[in-house]
Amino acid sequence: MEFDLSWIVLGLPIAFGLGWLASRLDMRQLREDSRRAPKAYFKGLNYLLNEQQDQAIDAFIEAVQNDPDTTELHFALGNLFRRRAEYNRAVRVHEHLLSRGDLSRTDRERAQHALALDFLKAGLLDRAEDALRRLEGTAFEAQARLALLAIYERSRDWPQASDIARRMQAAQQGDFSTRQAHYLCEQALGHAAHGELDAALALLEQAIATAPQAARARIELARLHQRMGHAQAALQALGGLADAAPAALPLAASLLVEVASQAGQAQQAHTLLVRHYEQMPALDLLEAIVALETAGAQGAAAARSWYVRHLEREPSLVAATRWLAGEELAEPDVQPQVQRALEHASKPLTRYRCAACGFEARQHFWQCPGCQTWDSYPARRVEEL
Structure with a gap:
């Protein structure tokens, strides 16, 4: 049987025509879909720019329904739900994205991060922690660790916070030594509250070694030594504070007066306070100096002259109120009212x-x-x- 070449000649134009017709139909459908989806998308964007979030959400939902494979629209919709505190709807959007098998690794990590933010904003800290833990080794790792740190601080889980801070410092995301010292101090206070003083002491010494320039650990160590009856050790800790963080000495000025009196070294404490006061006048240092001199041989009158010296250096309603409390006015009947008014006015300043x-x-x-x-x-x- 001979093959008739005429069929090929006739079939080629027919096949070409059918292919052209099919392509035209596909192109028409594609144009209709592309016109419909961008229209809804730009309508939603316009609503969003005009701060009409309800209408923007409706437009984005329409766009997602027309093209459910568009991940960017899902992200926009989820973010809108989160901003409106509709966390359940935001979670559903981002969980739907994560359930898709065709999602790229980049978009999957982005959806995981968005889901973690949904849980975080909703106050579901356990679920947020789990979602953030899944971001280890991704492009969102640094942000996830910061969020985890905030969660552990909020829940006062200091060992976990310390672990995250240690990892962040190892990854060169910043210097967290001072914050680490705070975590150790918080744990030490917990031990001290339960009477575990030796454990608290060890943690405070570790905090000082972690951040020698931090003031809190030295102040807490001095308080702990005072509680344990070690006045001399407390005084030594405060001496270290004066050297390592002199700007924080006003916070421990009253404690310094107490432990110095207990250790019988009031004069040494007075010398230390005066030296630092001359370098940087502070109300708490001033009060501590006055307290030491009032208890000493100089007496209250001589001690109160420090208020006048302070006023000569800088104006202070608080110092003026303190000085006036020990003076007798020409009209003593009105002194209580004047004193009360000054104390009321100066209280916010303290x-x-x-x-x-x-x-x-x-x-x-x-x-x-x-x-x-x-x-x-x-x-x-x-x-x-």
Whole structure:
């Protein structure tokens, strides 16, 4: 049987025509899909720019329904849900992304990070911790460790926080030695509260070795020695504070007066306080000097002259109020009212203020209760800043 070449001649144009027709149909469908998806996308973007988040979410949902494979739209939608505190919906979006088998490694890591943020914002710290742990070895590792550190500090899990800080320092993500010292101090305070003084002592000595320039460990060590009845050791710890972190000495001025009196070395403490006061006048140093001189041979009148010296160096309503409390006015009947008014006016000036967020407190905090920043409270009071 002979093969008829005429069929090839006739079949080629027909095959070409059918292929062209199929391509036109595919192109038309593609154009329709591409027009529909960008339209919804840009409509959502426009709503977002106009801060119309409800309409933006509806537009993005429409775009995702038209093209469920678009990962960027999923990320945009999940972020919008998180910003609106609709954490359950944000979690569903990001978990849907993670369930897809065709997701690239980069997008999978990004979705895992977004899911961790959803849990973190929702306050689900256990689930956030698990999600953040899965980011080890990814491009989001540094951010995940910072978030884990915040979780452990918030839950006061100091050993875990110390472990994360150690890893971050080893990865050269910053110097965390001072923060490590704070974690050790927190653990030491926990042991001391349960009467485990030797364990607390070991942790505080470790904290000093970790961050020799940090003030807190030396102050806590002095308090612990005082509690244990070791006044001389407490005095030695405060002497180390004066050398390593002289700016923090006002925080331990009253403690220095106590342990020096107990150790019978009030004169040495007085000399130390006066020397540091001359270098940097501070109200707490001033009060400590006055307390030592009042208890000594000089008497209250001579001690109170320090308030006048302070006023000669710098104006201070607090120092003026303290000095006036021991003076007799020409009209003694009005002195209580005047004194009460001055004390009321000066009380806010004796507070401490966070340098990071401005939160004010009567006592000094090593970690701000407002913004959770470490060492953001200066050792000097509001009037002296």
